[in-house]
Amino acid sequence: MMRTVADAKALMSAGETHQALGVLNEILAERPNLLAAHMLSAAALIRLERGYDALPHLETCAKDVDKAPNPVRARTSLAAQFANAGAYERAAEMLKQARDLDPDSLEVAVRHADLMAKQGKWYDALDIYRGILRELPGHSAVEASAGIAAQHTGELEEAVRHYEAAIKGNDQHLFVYNNLLAVLMELGRTDDAYRHAADWLRREPSDIEAMAFHALLAVEAGDAQAAATWFDFDTLLHVSDVAVPSSYADLAAFNRALEDHILNYPELKTPPENHPTWHHPALKIGANINGHETTGPMADLEILLHTAVETYLEGIGTATHPYLAHRPARYTIEAWAAVLDRQGNQLPHIHKSGYLSGCYYVTIPDEIAAAEPDEQGLVAGGLEVGRPPVELLSKATFPSRVLKPHEGMMVLFPAYLYHGTVPFKSSQRRISVAFDVIPAR
Numbered sequence: 001m002m003r004t005v006a007d008a009k010a011l012m013s014a015g016e017t018h019q020a021l022g023v024l025n026e027i028l029a030e031r032p033n034l035l036a037a038h039m040l041s042a043a044a045l046i047r048l049e050r051g052y053d054a055l056p057h058l059e060t061c062a063k064d065v066d067k068a069p070n071p072v073r074a075r076t077s078l079a080a081q082f083a084n085a086g087a088y089e090r091a092a093e094m095l096k097q098a099r100d101l102d103p104d105s106l107e108v109a110v111r112h113a114d115l116m117a118k119q120g121k122w123y124d125a126l127d128i129y130r131g132i133l134r135e136l137p138g139h140s141a142v143e144a145s146a147g148i149a150a151q152h153t154g155e156l157e158e159a160v161r162h163y164e165a166a167i168k169g170n171d172q173h174l175f176v177y178n179n180l181l182a183v184l185m186e187l188g189r190t191d192d193a194y195r196h197a198a199d200w201l202r203r204e205p206s207d208i209e210a211m212a213f214h215a216l217l218a219v220e221a222g223d224a225q226a227a228a229t230w231f232d233f234d235t236l237l238h239v240s241d242v243a244v245p246s247s248y249a250d251l252a253a254f255n256r257a258l259e260d261h262i263l264n265y266p267e268l269k270t271p272p273e274n275h276p277t278w279h280h281p282a283l284k285i286g287a288n289i290n291g292h293e294t295t296g297p298m299a300d301l302e303i304l305l306h307t308a309v310e311t312y313l314e315g316i317g318t319a320t321h322p323y324l325a326h327r328p329a330r331y332t333i334e335a336w337a338a339v340l341d342r343q344g345n346q347l348p349h350i351h352k353s354g355y356l357s358g359c360y361y362v363t364i365p366d367e368i369a370a371a372e373p374d375e376q377g378l379v380a381g382g383l384e385v386g387r388p389p390v391e392l393l394s395k396a397t398f399p400s401r402v403l404k405p406h407e408g409m410m411v412l413f414p415a416y417l418y419h420g421t422v423p424f425k426s427s428q429r430r431i432s433v434a435f436d437v438i439p440a441r
Contacts, residue, residue: 003027005036012040017047035061042081051085058082062094072102076111088119106132110142117145122152140170147176151183159183174204181213185220185393194221206326209352211416216388219396229321230416231386231399236323238312238412239403242360245300251408257297258362259431262337265289279420282344286337289433301360301433304410305333309356309437312412323414328355328439335435340381340421342429348389348420354436357419358412359383361405362433365426369406379404381424383411388418405432 003023011020021044027037038057045054058081061074068074079094095112102108113128129146136142147162163180166173177200184193194217200210215230248254262268268286271278277285293299309331316324334354338346342365351357368381378384379402386400402422403411413419415436424430 002030005034005040008037008040008044012044012047017044020044021048033060035064039077039081042085046081046084051087054081054085055087055090058085058087058090072098072105072108075101076108079111079115083115083118088115091115092119106135110145113149114145117149120152122149125149126153126155138165138168140166140173144173144176147179151179156183156187160187160189171203174200178209178213181217182392185217190217190220193217194223201322205322208350208354208415211323211414212350212418215416216392216394216398216418219398220394222396227399230323232321233385233399233401235316235321236414236417237385237401238308238315240308240311240410241408242304242308242410244408245303247300254297254300255362255407258301258433261297262286262289262339262362262431262433265337268337268339279346279349280340280344282341283346284337284339284341286339288334289337290333290335290435302333302335305335305358305360305435308358308410308412309333312356323416326355326439328437330440331355331437332440333435334438335433338432338434340424340430342427343423343425344421344430345423346421348384348387348418350418351415351436353438354415355439356412356437357415357417358410358435358437359405360411360433360435361407361409361431363429363431364405364407365424365428365430367426367428368404368424368430371404371424373402373404377402378422380422381405381426381430382422383419384422385413385417385419387420389420 003026005027008020008023011023021041024037024041024044027034028041031037038060042054042057045051058078062078065071065074065078075094075098079091079098082091082094092115095108095115098108099105099112109128109132113125113132116125116128126146126149129142129149132142133139133146143162143166147159147166150159150162160180160183163176163183166176177196180196181193184196197210197214197217201214204210215227218226218230244251244254248257265286267288268284270281270284290298290302313327365381371380373379383403383405384400385403387398388394
């Protein structure tokens with residue numbers, strides 16, 4: 001019995017994309033002009049990251065687009081798929097035709113502006129968004145997009161107006177607080193930024209990024225009391241040495257077993273430069289390194305991580321703090337290996353999805369072990385907690401704590417605190433296992 005496009009759709013919905021494509025190939029062998037099969041084939045190929053192969057299917061559909069029940073909507077759908085396939089100019093042609101057919105369609109205009117933004121044509125995108133907002137003033141999603149376009153074109157005051165309109169009375173686009181605060185800081189409007197940071201934290205009191213910005217801006221705005229609360233390292237930063245698991249002769253034996261496991265971990269690699277985990281070409285990351293084994297050094301370390309987290313959460317006790325008010329009752333631990341190969345560093349960053357961040361030090365080069373603080377208090381290869389990245393354009397002197405790592409050391413701190421490593425050079429590797437406590441959702 002001949003299978004149908006509906007069968008292929010069901011396979012696509014189940015994630016069986018290769019099987020769906022096989023069914024569609026059978027259908028098109030029998031019915032080469034079936035447009036629904038061509039559209040779904042294009043979608044399947046795009047999902048498989050074979051956008052170039054999807055283009056002939058899309059062009060077949062484009063030839064008969066005027067026969068569709070709604071030619072404007074058909075062109076809009078085709079434009080989206082052309083864009084997904086990487087054929088941006090062809091997508092733009094489709095959207096221009098759709099706008100010519102229905103110049104009053106705000107949906108098509110939005111799609112056109114979004115496509116311009118996707119191509120980096122920010123001036124064109126902003127011009128279209130402005131026109132849409134003349135018809136739909138205060139539309140939250142369009143205001144957010146217009147703000148991003150204005151920010152990219154350097155129209156910073158306009159970007160602020162759009163971002164403020166996007167978040168006014170609407171909780172669906174709170175992500176633009178990040179952009180809004182960055183623009184206000186660039187404009188030197190620190191007090192306005194601090195006010196918005198407080199509003200963001202009020203609306204999303206458990207959001208780690210909102211905490212990070214509020215802490216940063218408390219320092220920038222000179223609110224010493226709030227800054228002291230957010231950067232209370234004595235209460236919130238915990239450092240300890242682990243107890244060696246009983247199956248190892250000593251700490252060195254445990255760490256060498258961990259080192260061997262990490263260096264042979266198949267996922268250990270240098271991320272591409274456009275990836276959020278990239279920091280330095282000498283840094284390799286081994287994602288999701290925990291939770292795969294029930295025996296061996298990583299399984300033993302997993303126990304130590306949970307013990308450290310429980311000790312941290314119990315040790316905090318009844319301390320009053322906006323961060324501690326959101327301690328998770330249930331959580332998972334996501335860990336990854338970090339190998340700095342004889343040199344390198346990690347730039348200041350936070351982990352937005354976690355609650356508590358931490359690090360266990362497996363291998364420390366002799367040069368780091370012997371290092372002394374410089375005139376700024378930094379230790380080569382050390383961990384610095386508190387100082388934000390330079391791109392946030394901070395002008396204040398930030399409270400920070402620099403830790404000199406040693407093998408067997410476990411560090412835990414709130415995920416909202418920026419942290420990074422001090423550059424170093426050595427003849428040896430610096431190996432650690434970093435982790436996040438992820439609240440159960």
